[in-house]
Amino acid sequence: MNRVQWLMNLRAVDYEWDDKGRRYQTVRTLLADSSEHDKLSTHHEKVQQNLSTTRAKLHDSELELATLQIKYKEVTKSLYSGHVLNPRDLDNLQKESTSLKSRLEHLENDTLALMSETEELEEQLKESEVVLRAFENTWAVEQVNLTQESNALRSRLHELQEQRDRLRGALGRADLALYDELRAKKGGNAMTQMVANSCQTCHVSVPSRKAYLVEAGEDIVLCEGCGRILYVA
Numbered sequence: 555m556n557r558v559q560w561l562m563n564l565r566a567v568d569y570e571w572d573d574k575g576r577r578y579q580t581v582r583t584l585l586a587d588s589s590e591h592d593k594l595s596t597h598h599e600k601v602q603q604n605l606s607t608t609r610a611k612l613h614d615s616e617l618e619l620a621t622l623q624i625k626y627k628e629v630t631k632s633l634y635s636g637h638v639l640n641p642r643d644l645d646n647l648q649k650e651s652t653s654l655k656s657r658l659e660h661l662e663n664d665t666l667a668l669m670s671e672t673e674e675l676e677e678q679l680k681e682s683e684v685v686l687r688a689f690e691n692t693w694a695v696e697q698v699n700l701t702q703e704s705n706a707l708r709s710r711l712h713e714l715q716e717q718r719d720r721l722r723g724a725l726g727r728a729d730l731a732l733y734d735e736l737r738a739k740k741g742g743n744a745m746t747q748m749v750a751n752s753c754q755t756c757h758v759s760v761p762s763r764k765a766y767l768v769e770a771g772e773d774i775v776l777c778e779g780c781g782r783i784l785y786v787a
């Protein structure tokens with residue numbers, strides 16, 4: 555294998571390393587991200603809390619209503635019993651009966667409103683439960699798949715690291731330094747293919763003497779346009 559071929563092998567490994575490394579980071583981020591689940595779960599809990607508060611209010615309202623109904627019945631009974639004869643007492647009873655009736659009407663309306671609010675919240679809770687469980691099922695499958703992918707990527711990255719170390723060990727220090735410098739400067743791509751004496755990256759022509767050296771592969775020849783190491787496939 556000539557110098558350029560060694561560099562091409564290193565480049566293939568570096569490409570895969572970059573690509574798989576990026577994907578590995580993405581997979582790790584996805585695995586750690588529970589924001590969507592947190593959002594759905596928080597919403598579900600909020601509806602649950604609202605429902606239990608509304609149920610408690612409804613319960614109190616129903617108790618109060620029952621108490622008032624008994625009181626109203628008693629007052630009405632006394633009023634029409636014929637036992638109370640004093641006009642002032644009768645007047646007071648009449649006033650109390652009217653006041654109780656008005657309070658009863660208000661309370662009945664409030665109780666009805668709380669009943670329909672409770673029903674609405676029960677519906678909301680069912681819906682959010684369905685959404686949350688569906689998400690959790692999909693999420694569980696996704697987590698398994700992502701964990702498998704993460705493990706496969708980690709083991710492949712480990713292999714690539716070893717290959718990389720081997721290739722770098724076989725290459726000369728100057729060639730490596732040039733390759734690393736170009737890789738850093740040229741967006742991760744230190745090399746460019748030459749086809750019919752033309753650079754395939756910047757399309758600048760390669761002079762025929764240089765093109766001959768590129769074909770031979772024993773020398774490192776840089777493109778006069780983009781400065782990358784030229785190779786033939």
Ligand SMILES: [Zn+2]
Pocket residue numbers: 746753754755756757758777778779780781782
């Ligand atoms: Zn070029």
